[in-house]
Amino acid sequence: MSWDGWLNALLPYEWSSLAIVFYGGLAVLYWRGVAVCRRQGEAPERWRSGVFWTGLVLGYVVMHTQFDYYAQFMFFVHRIQHLVLHHVAAFLIVLANPWSILAAGFPSGRIKQQLAKWLASSPVQCLYRVLQYPPVAGVLFVGLVYFWLIPDIHFRAMLSHQLYLVMNWSMLLDGLLFWWLILDPRSHTLRVAWRMVLLWFVTVLQLALGAYIALSRTELFDVYAVCGRAWPIDPQQDQVLGGILTWVPPGMMSALAMLLLIKRVLRQPAPAAAG
DSSP: OOHHHHHHHHSOSSOOHHHHHHHHHHHHHHHHHHHHHHHTTOOOOHHHHHHHHHHHHHHHHHHHSTHHHHHHHOHHHHHHHHHIIIIIIHHHHHHTOOHHHHHHHSOOSHHHHHHHHHHTSHHHHHHHHHHTSHHHHHHHHHHHHHHHTSHHHHHHHHHOHHHHHHHHHHHHHHHHHHHHHHHOSOTTSSOHHHHHHHHHHHHHHHHHHHHHHHHOSSOOOTHHHHHOOSSOOOHHHHHHHHHHHHHHHHHHHHHHHHHHHHHHHHHSOOOOOOO
16 A cells, blocks of 8 residues: 555544544543653553553454444454453553553643542542442453444434444543452452453353354344445454454453453462461
8 A cells, every 4th residue: 555545544524523532632631641741750661661652553453443444334343443442552551551651741731620629529539439339340341342232223323423423532531430340450459369350241141142142143243234345345254253352352352351351360479478
């Protein structure tokens, strides 16, 4: 592909000011935050910065480039888009634990003070605790996947630009919340055993959904037949590929999270024996 082709591929299919503000804002805040931390002699590890930027770029690419066009006209590309938003990009951003760096990058002043006050307010903290209550977080995480893949709901979401945006942003934001609950390095927030149970719960349900879609002999998502597919692919093959992408990669991401949790437990110092 020529340079012009690559540049055109990176242009937005449908302009979104929200995407520019969200991804651009996080990029600027992180860049400034790293600079502030370096001046204070507390530069983040390179791997943390690497996974943060990788997650941020992946999220932007699937939401605000020509990739979004194919996601609207090919079922399996749509499933790649949600896999990246809900699992990969959100997982990588959270794994980097960037919150202190983003806070350091936010310009000091009244706006920062008001934002901090708003985040610490009772309504916001109450809503956060509800969303991060493990049973709610697990049901919401896998429930959103099920909800947006209900054929009638999916049909409407793919034909309504506003509903389509709600669908994509809900997947990304919920992914950030869930993976933070799982990967939060503070051990007191949720015991590792319960994090494992939560991962097992969402994995089993999502594997069941992916298997159902991949193995179904009927066309479940006829919106792609109505609007036309971007590539000349058999509808059944498109659905099988989409089902596999809903089936296998999410399980792999949960397995990776479990390995990281096990590694964290093994690195904890053993309790001292009673004398």
